[in-house]
Amino acid sequence: MSRALFVLVVMLGLPGFLPALAAVRRSPALFFLAPLIGAAMAAVAVEFELGVGGSLLMWYVVLSVLTNVAVIAWWWVVGGSSTQPAGPSWVWLALTVVVVGGAMVVPMTGLRTLMFGRDANSIWLTHSLMIAGGHQVLLADMRNSAYAFSNLDYPPLASAAGALAFARFGLARLHLAVDVTALLTACALGVAGASLATVTERGRPFLRVAGIVVAAAVCMAGFSLAADSAVDGRADLLWSAAALGAIICGLVLPQSKRSLVLAWICAIVASLTKNEGLTTALIVLVLIAFRYRPLSWRRQLPAHAESHARPRRRLSPTVRSWAERAAFVVLPALPGLAWLLLVHLLGVRDRFFGQHSGETPGLRAGATLNSILPHLVIVPIALAVLVVGGVFFHRARGGAGLGNPGWLWVVCLSYLAVLLATYVVGAYEIHWWLKTSAARTTIFPQLALYADLGIWLIIALDASGQLRGGGRLDAGGRLAAGGLDAGGLDAGGPLDAAGRLSAGEGPGGGQPRPAAAVKIGASTQDEQETKWRS
Amino acid sequence: MTPRDSGAEPGSPPTPGNAARDPSPQPGSHGRLTAAARLLIAATVAVMFALCLHRGFDITAFERSATSVDRWSSFNQREECIYAAIRSELPRGATVFIYDRAVTYRQELTELSTLWAIPRRPRTTAQWMMTLVRGQECVDVTLKVHRR
Numbered sequence: 001m002s003r004a005l006f007v008l009v010v011m012l013g014l015p016g017f018l019p020a021l022a023a024v025r026r027s028p029a030l031f032f033l034a035p036l037i038g039a040a041m042a043a044v045a046v047e048f049e050l051g052v053g054g055s056l057l058m059w060y061v062v063l064s065v066l067t068n069v070a071v072i073a074w075w076w077v078v079g080g081s082s083t084q085p086a087g088p089s090w091v092w093l094a095l096t097v098v099v100v101g102g103a104m105v106v107p108m109t110g111l112r113t114l115m116f117g118r119d120a121n122s123i124w125l126t127h128s129l130m131i132a133g134g135h136q137v138l139l140a141d142m143r144n145s146a147y148a149f150s151n152l153d154y155p156p157l158a159s160a161a162g163a164l165a166f167a168r169f170g171l172a173r174l175h176l177a178v179d180v181t182a183l184l185t186a187c188a189l190g191v192a193g194a195s196l197a198t199v200t201e202r203g204r205p206f207l208r209v210a211g212i213v214v215a216a217a218v219c220m221a222g223f224s225l226a227a228d229s230a231v232d233g234r235a236d237l238l239w240s241a242a243a244l245g246a247i248i249c250g251l252v253l254p255q256s257k258r259s260l261v262l263a264w265i266c267a268i269v270a271s272l273t274k275n276e277g278l279t280t281a282l283i284v285l286v287l288i289a290f291r292y293r294p295l296s297w298r299r300q301l302p303a304h305a306e307s308h309a310r311p312r313r314r315l316s317p318t319v320r321s322w323a324e325r326a327a328f329v330v331l332p333a334l335p336g337l338a339w340l341l342l343v344h345l346l347g348v349r350d351r352f353f354g355q356h357s358g359e360t361p362g363l364r365a366g367a368t369l370n371s372i373l374p375h376l377v378i379v380p381i382a383l384a385v386l387v388v389g390g391v392f393f394h395r396a397r398g399g400a401g402l403g404n405p406g407w408l409w410v411v412c413l414s415y416l417a418v419l420l421a422t423y424v425v426g427a428y429e430i431h432w433w434l435k436t437s438a439a440r441t442t443i444f445p446q447l448a449l450y451a452d453l454g455i456w457l458i459i460a461l462d463a464s465g466q467l468r469g470g471g472r473l474d475a476g477g478r479l480a481a482g483g484l485d486a487g488g489l490d491a492g493g494p495l496d497a498a499g500r501l502s503a504g505e506g507p508g509g510g511q512p513r514p515a516a517a518v519k520i521g522a523s524t525q526d527e528q529e530t531k532w533r534s
Numbered sequence: 535m536t537p538r539d540s541g542a543e544p545g546s547p548p549t550p551g552n553a554a555r556d557p558s559p560q561p562g563s564h565g566r567l568t569a570a571a572r573l574l575i576a577a578t579v580a581v582m583f584a585l586c587l588h589r590g591f592d593i594t595a596f597e598r599s600a601t602s603v604d605r606w607s608s609f610n611q612r613e614e615c616i617y618a619a620i621r622s623e624l625p626r627g628a629t630v631f632i633y634d635r636a637v638t639y640r641q642e643l644t645e646l647s648t649l650w651a652i653p654r655r656p657r658t659t660a661q662w663m664m665t666l667v668r669g670q671e672c673v674d675v676t677l678k679v680h681r682r
Contacts, residue, residue, distance in 0.1 A: 146653035224590025392571040
């Protein structure tokens with residue numbers, strides 16, 4: 001790693017370290033997460049630069065200070081009263097970081113070739129230069145029709161990190177923008193991989209090592225799937241890896257505050273990286289909202305029936321549940337949506353839609369399927385593994401507190417549906433468009449399905465059921481959420497015995513509480529719910 | 535509808551009781567089937583990852599090959615040369631119309647003039663004209679700039 005790149009890691013990682021520590025505590029994801037949080041802050045700083053004025057560096061410093069002060073204040077007020085999560089031992093933590101990080105060293109050596117992808121030039125580098133120029137330059141260039149080819153509506157995370165490099169080292173080495181994008185990509189994969197490795201956190205050494213190896217393999221698979229675009233400055237693998245991190249933390253790992261916050265951070269990173277990332281992040285966030293605040297038809301029916309007699313008392317929890325679900329989606333999506341609003345107000349339009357290409361939808365759909373399907377060979381294999389795993393290991397998966405694999409598949413299929421629709425109704429000549437983008441737009445579903453394969457492998461390797469901690473009560477009467485965070489802040493959340501957080505529609509009106517939940521005792525459960533909501 | 539968690543049948547969440555009822559490996563034919571399923575998943579996943587990672591190593595090897603290094607070195611040399619030429623031949627803040635039959639060249643010049651010159655469309659709004667022609671100053675091209 002060059003000195004300049006090391007300085008950039010520090011520039012991004014230092015302001016992000018404390019927020020990352022507050023979010024995940026002692027976790028291998030911490031070291032990969034800090035630079036990503038720094039990059040997300042830089043992206044938000046660009047929003048302020050464009051919308052308010054000033055320079056990137058000024059807003060980056062302001063946001064870094066404010067965020068860290070807020071975290072310290074939160075820690076001071078709340079952190080002291082909460083129990084510290086146990087987390088993995090330092091040995092396992094170091095081993096995970098070294099193996100997962102080390103797995104990405106070989107593919108990252110491609111950076112030495114100093115490749116510069118076409119999009120890296122025409123989009124990300126150009127945007128970085130605009131951002132580095134300050135408010136006036138950025139605003140003028142965003143409104144300049146000569147730059148229309150540059151997809152000016154793309155979110156600013158990758159270009160903001162590049163602009164920070166230029167702010168520190170000048171414009172002598174333009175390739176620094178590529179380096180920092182590749183580094184952030186590795187960090188995003190590291191977060192996803194390290195989170196995946198925590199599935200086996202409570203297993204015996206063999207299983208834990210297997211979990212770490214699988215996590216490392218998923219990270220390497222990311223680089224393989226993205227090929228040159230992983231190290232030539234393009235951001236497709238970056239958003240895909242961040243979205244994968246959001247899926248693993250929010251829809252796969254047992255429910256806990258730590259996983260939820262980590263999923264939200266990953267979703268923010270994905271949404272600030274590319275338009276596809278924003279779309280995917282919204283899909284993931286909606287599903288996370290329904291996983292953590294599940295619909296309960298059996299609860300709502302009696303509530304509806306009784307609503308004639310006591311409308312206010314029964315309506316309120318339902319409205320509150322939907323408000324919470326909306327907050328679960330809107331709050332993490334806010335930075336990405338703010339960028340969308342900002343470029344809309346500036347009159348910047350994307351070039352993918354609007355004009356009609358003159359090609360029939362049937363032709364475009366056929367061409368799209370012909371082009372995309374060869375990249376999705378993994379789908380039937382992952383489907384077969386899903387069926388076999390679902391038949392033989394669904395109890396083991398549930399016992400480990402892991403989310404239903406259907407969540408991941410819903411995200412993948414929704415993304416593919418959106419992708420197909422985009423190609424069909426888009427404005428570009430379809431064959432050229434597919435030729436230049438299909439390999440990159442299919443990285444995400446492939447990566448997600450490789451991760452799904454890895455998860456099934458871990459579950460299949462768990463021959464003696466070591467991971468079955470999902471519903472186990474710890475000594476304090478709390479649920480150890482899949483063996484994670486036992487006795488910690490997260491285990492204090494309102495998880496029911498199925499690993500779900502209570503929907504909050506009121507006690508006694510819904511699904512029968514499982515035996516383990518009864519053991520917790522109503523008062524403890526209520527206290528936990530109050531703590532979670534606060 | 536959204537999927538439920540836990541994978542187990544509804545009303546049968548993973549509890550210590552369930553875990554006790556579902557010991558693994560199970561004896562008898564079901565146990566053998568489970569072992570076969572375990573082997574099948576492990577083999578399939580291992581093969582898929584092996585193929586994927588093998589491709590990745592091939593890609594990295596190609597990226598690091600002398601051919602690739604030479605090609606990208608030449609590309610970067612060309613970009614740096616054009617970048618410097620724009621800054622030496624155009625005054626800072628000049629409005630410039632970039633014309634070229636090749637879209638790639640037009641975009642390349644627009645990118646590299648960012649933060650120095652101001653690309654303009656249409657032609658009448660610009661003070662300067664800029665294009666790339668075949669030459670040897672910047673590897674295989676030469677920057678051509680003239681005032682309108």
